[in-house]
Amino acid sequence: MSTFIEHIVKLTSHRDRDLLELTLSKALIDLLPLERIVIARVVREEGVSRWLDVARLDAKGGGRVIDPQRVDFQTLMKLEDASDRLRCLETRERVEVAWAGPEGPRITLLPLFSDSRQEDAGVLELHSDAALDADSLALVDALRQIYRNMYSLLEYSDRDPLTGLLNRKSLDDAFYSAVLEDLDGILPPMDSVGEQERRHRVPANYWLGSVSIDNYGLISDKHGYAAMQDVLQQVARVMSSTFRTYDRLYHFGGDSYGVLLHCPDEALVLAAFERLRANVEKTRFPLVGRVTVSSGFTTVRADDSPASALENTARAVDFARRGGGNKACSHLGLVRRGFFGPVPVLTEEAAAA
The missing domain is CATH 3.30.70.270 (Reverse transcriptase/Diguanylate cyclase domain)
Incomplete structure (x- = not known):
């Protein structure tokens, strides 16, 4: 198992925002007693909002990472059809769902970002066999804050200050990602x-x-x-x-x-x-x-x-x-x-x- 410091190094060494969710998922599932982690972002098209699971990782191995540009928007879950996620998003607070009794497995949801900017709406969905203790939740908060800091830093370097749109430098990264072989939906080491x-x-x-x-x-x-x-x-x-x-x-x-x-x-x-x-x-x-x-x-x-x-x-x-x-x-x-x-x-x- 990698140490907390090793995961911080990995999380802060990226120059590509698209890899941050994957690195955060790996850190959480490696350091905590989790069965699965899902990172869900809100995507919008013509005024309709839906959930896109951009990253999913299982403790027993395997996972998926999704390119948002290559999804069929109409097949995605509507916001209101995942009420617990929506409540977490709207309240900006932790939501815990004990779906098999008070001492059994549960899903813990936390807002991925601390603010309420529409373009950054998303949640962390943590699946565990029991409730996460205070130390585990503190570790999640620490990694989430590091993720936010890196995301903001990389976003600032990728954005045109006048319009808020992406800049020419970021086109090169996205362009070469588009023309390289994709991962076939499977998360690599x-x-x-x-x-x-x-x-x-x-x-x-x-x-x-x-x-x-x-x-x-x-x-x-x-x-x-x-x-x-x-x-x-x-x-x-x-x-x-x-x-x-x-x-x-x-x-x-x-x-x-x-x-x-x-x-x-x-x-x-x-x-x-x-x-x-x-x-x-x-x-x-x-x-x-x-x-x-x-x-x-x-x-x-x-x-x-x-x-x-x-x-x-x-x-x-x-x-x-x-x-x-x-x-x-x-x-x-x-x-x-x-x-x-x-x-x-x-x-x-x-x-x-």
Whole structure:
């Protein structure tokens, strides 16, 4: 069994927020008399909130880690269908459920975060054969605080300070995670997380998009720096309310934004960027009036880098702007139509798309 100090070292050595939940789970199940630990986060889509079990680990071995971008949202449990979790979330206090008598097995739930920010809502769910004693609960609180501190530190380094969206650096990490072989849902030994050698594979339905504000330079020259800062923040808020909570939204600087998402159908991706276009167009910008955006997106291929994929999205954005702006364009769709490079050989299904 690893010591408490060893687990603190592991928990504070990460540079990837996505690995923190796994490391916390391993520490808790290694140091405490637990049968199972589940970390559940709240994800939202079109105003509906559901539970996503992002990590699950059993004392007897085995576990699962879930990529939020690759889940079927409609199959997830609604918030109200897990009343104990919801009570823990709402009260921000520990909830204990003795489901087989007062001295028997129980589930202890604790809020994962100390504040009530919607984007960070989640709970720790600890399954044990008996009630956890005061020392065990104190250890949980200590590890939970270390987790929060690391999460906040990494989030700060990953975020654009103006808009609150992710920054360009964090795109590289997420991008390479998307195009590397996934873990097939099985949790590897925690000592090897981050060091294990992974093979490239063809990614399943990942898409990268770029979004730019039309006539940004002209608007800035006319209305000034402060007004444009307000526009940049407001566009970021529209993006956050348009896309799903588990889509990754970026601000690269200036008028340039990005979106990394997982979706099974190109038409659905186009529809998402069309919703963004329409939502920005109908938004009132008090300091500058009407604002529109142009978007371009591309499928992520196994041999892509962030730079090469962004180059494809930039070409699609440029095509939209040369057509008058206020448009969303698929790079793949433009290639099919012969605008960029040789026209690929199409199957009947691809041609119909």
